[in-house]
Amino acid sequence: MFDKLALFVSKKKSLVKLTTRMHILLYRATAGTVGGLVSGVPNLLLTTTGRKSGLKRTTPLFYLPDRGNFVVVASYGGNPKAPLWWKNLQADPTGWVEIGGRTFEVRASLASEELKEILWPVFTRHYPAYNDYQARTDRVIPLVVLEPVEG
Numbered sequence: 001m002f003d004k005l006a007l008f009v010s011k012k013k014s015l016v017k018l019t020t021r022m023h024i025l026l027y028r029a030t031a032g033t034v035g036g037l038v039s040g041v042p043n044l045l046l047t048t049t050g051r052k053s054g055l056k057r058t059t060p061l062f063y064l065p066d067r068g069n070f071v072v073v074a075s076y077g078g079n080p081k082a083p084l085w086w087k088n089l090q091a092d093p094t095g096w097v098e099i100g101g102r103t104f105e106v107r108a109s110l111a112s113e114e115l116k117e118i119l120w121p122v123f124t125r126h127y128p129a130y131n132d133y134q135a136r137t138d139r140v141i142p143l144v145v146l147e148p149v150e151g
Helices: 003-029 084-091 113-126 128-137
Strands: 041-049 056-062 064-066 069-073 096-100 101-112 143-148
Touching: 003 041, 003 056, 041 064, 041 069, 041 084, 056 069, 056 084, 064 113, 069 113, 084 096, 096 143, 113 128, 113 143
Parallel strands: none
Antiparallel strands: 041 056, 041 096, 064 069, 069 143, 096 101, 101 143
């Protein structure tokens, strides 16, 4: 029984990794024409530096614009742990965002409660699963502000 469950989980994780890699590949190959809009919400690619490995990792994320910044959800599907990209940004708030064919440096910070009160309903209107994710975990799912670095 446990062997079958472990195999299922392993296959599911492999499928998620493959799907993510394909999303990134198609996004980059088409400058965001494919994969740039999912469920009515725009997608960006966020690259962070691994806090342990030092390797660059890229994650596609839904985002909402806010006064020149980009706001993303650190949901990790309702997992009790924060997503690695958010842990990486907490260790080093510098990241890189790709939107369409543009890539630029950003500085990450935790969104204020006021901003979350405004944007959480917008995110969940487009992607209701965020509410399910929050119900599934004791962790408060944060919104993260990605502010472009001038330069």
